Amino acid sequence: MSSQAPQSDPRADSAPPSFISMRQRLDYSLQLLGMPGKGLRLLGGLLLLGWLASGIYRVEPDEQGVVLRFGRWVDTTSAGLHYHYPWPVESVQLPKVTQIKQLKLANLYESGPADAADPREKQMLTGDENIVEADCAVFWRIKDAGQFLFRTNKPEEALRITAEGALREVISHTPIQASMSNRRQQVAEETRSLIQQRLDAQQAGILITQVQLQRVDPPAAVIDAFNDVQRARADQERARNEAQAYSNDILPKARGEAERIRQEAEAYRSQVVNLAQGEAKRFDSVYQTYAQAKDVTAWRLYLESMDDMLKKASKVVIDGTGKNGAGVLPLLQLQDKPKSGGKENR
Known part of the structure; x- marks a missing residue:
């Protein structure tokens, strides 16, 4: 073996x-x-x-997960742990979606060779058919990462074109004076709303957070003439305000003076009418008394008249015979008159 x-x-x-x-x-x-x-x-x-x-992945709070299956977008995930088919079947992109980015239209207008730049690109027609040059800054961030990456070709370029068109449209129905002064914020807000509406229609996946209107001026060739017109309008407005202030000051005084004169006239009329009515009633009363006792009333009227006259006299001449003198003298209330010119009245 x-x-x-x-x-x-x-x-x-x-x-x-x-x-x-x-x-x-x-x-x-x-x-x-x-x-x-x-x-x-x-x-x-x-x-x-x-x-x-290897298919397990984590999405941070400031990110969105874009799942690609053989290079085609199939899903968008939020923050947290998720799973996808491992490579090469599926892959994940994690773009930042909370970072605020800025787009300045002024820089885009001025980009390129100096000889190729056309200054008319910045000019816009206002609602009252004037021409202005307007610049703005657009602040934006990614709202839907899948739409931002795959729905729109060159999303930032699409944003620039959309922002420029929206600004031109808003300026086109706004008067030049309003867009340069009291309605600047309203123009910026309308532009932001219009940009967002058009981006949503395009499914661009972009959220516009703010639009700042930086400059709205007439073209450089006519800015001096425009400033002269604005100064003339300011002078006109100032003169109108001064005239209005003078009117507001004078008219109330004139109305008050007229009311005072009217009230004084009314008081004088009432006084005169009342006095006249009182005299008329007194005369009627005296006449009624006279009709009943003529002699007594006539003598009483005579005595009252003499009494009124003697009150104003400084000296009284009495009958020398002394008749009835004893009864008259005690009743007289004589007062010495002041001397006139250093001489006594005789």
Whole structure:
């Protein structure tokens, strides 16, 4: 009976010594675990498990996950842990969606060679058929990463064209004076709303956060004449305001003075009428008394008249015979009159 020597594996003979030692250690470990001859299967299972685990990905709070299947966009995921089919079936892009970016139309107008730039590109027609040059800054961020990357070709270029068209449209129905002064904020807000509406219609995946209207001026060739017109309008407005202020000051005073005169006249009329009515009633009363007792009434009227006259006299002449003098003198209330010109009245 003859014994046959074991044949060596030719692949093991050609393998490097480090690989052979590693394989021997792996075979020894598998024999200890009771799994001899299953090294390749275990290695293949580990590789398969690692390949499947590579489909796990994490989306940060400031990101959105864009899942591509064989290069085609199939899903958009929010922040958190997610899973997709491992490469090469699917892949993930993680663009930042909270970063605010800025687009300045003024820089775009001025870009390019100086000789090729046309200054009329910045000119816009206002609602009252004037020409202005308007610049604005558009602040935006990504709203939907999938739409931003795959729905629109060159989304930033589309944003520039859309912003320029929206600004021109808003300026076209706004008077020049309003767009340069009191309605600047309203023009910026209308432009932002119009840009957002058109981007949503295009599914651009862009959110406009703010539009700042930086400059609205007449063209440089006519700015001096325009400033003269504005100064003339300002002078006109100032003169109108001064006239209005003078009117507001004078008219109330004139109305008050007229009302005072009217009230004084009314009071004087009432006073005169009342006095006249009182005199008329007194005369009627005296006449009624006279009709009943003529002699007594006539004598009483005579005495009252004489009493009124004697009150104003400084000296009284009395009958020298003294008749009835004793009865008259005690009743007289004579007062000395002041001297006139240093001489006594005689």
